[in-house]
Amino acid sequence: MLPSILKLKCPKCHEGDLFVHKGSYRIKGFFDMPKNCPKCGQDFEIETGFYFGAMYVSYGLTIAISVAVFTVLIVFDSYSLELFLLAEFLVLLALLPYVIRVSRAIWIAIIVKYDAKAIEKWKVKNIK
Numbered sequence: 001m002l003p004s005i006l007k008l009k010c011p012k013c014h015e016g017d018l019f020v021h022k023g024s025y026r027i028k029g030f031f032d033m034p035k036n037c038p039k040c041g042q043d044f045e046i047e048t049g050f051y052f053g054a055m056y057v058s059y060g061l062t063i064a065i066s067v068a069v070f071t072v073l074i075v076f077d078s079y080s081l082e083l084f085l086l087a088e089f090l091v092l093l094a095l096l097p098y099v100i101r102v103s104r105a106i107w108i109a110i111i112v113k114y115d116a117k118a119i120e121k122w123k124v125k126n127i128k
């Protein structure tokens, strides 16, 4: 499950892409998601405002990143408030687009369960 989240794949089949464009650092169409999974047909817009909940996930990830930056500074014995705030700002800025996307991937993976036969079922359904 974790690799599919990190690679931003469909939670149901772990193969279809969650986002239209692969690069997290592309400005235009950065948030664009297909309506359905191209491989298994899973609905990616489960309800209006579905990804609002992903904000809580991204908040949690931001806290985790902050703790990681803090820990690295402590481990290398180079902690100072100014350095921490600067490092924190740069790391969060660099990771922000990926954090937002991965938050959506985590959020949908909480709701949609993996189904090993999802693609097969989708094909059978569309042949009939």
Ligand SMILES: [Zn+2]
Pocket (backbone or CB within 6 Å): 010, 011, 012, 013, 014, 015, 016, 037, 038, 039, 040, 041, 042, 118
């Ligand atoms: Zn899928």
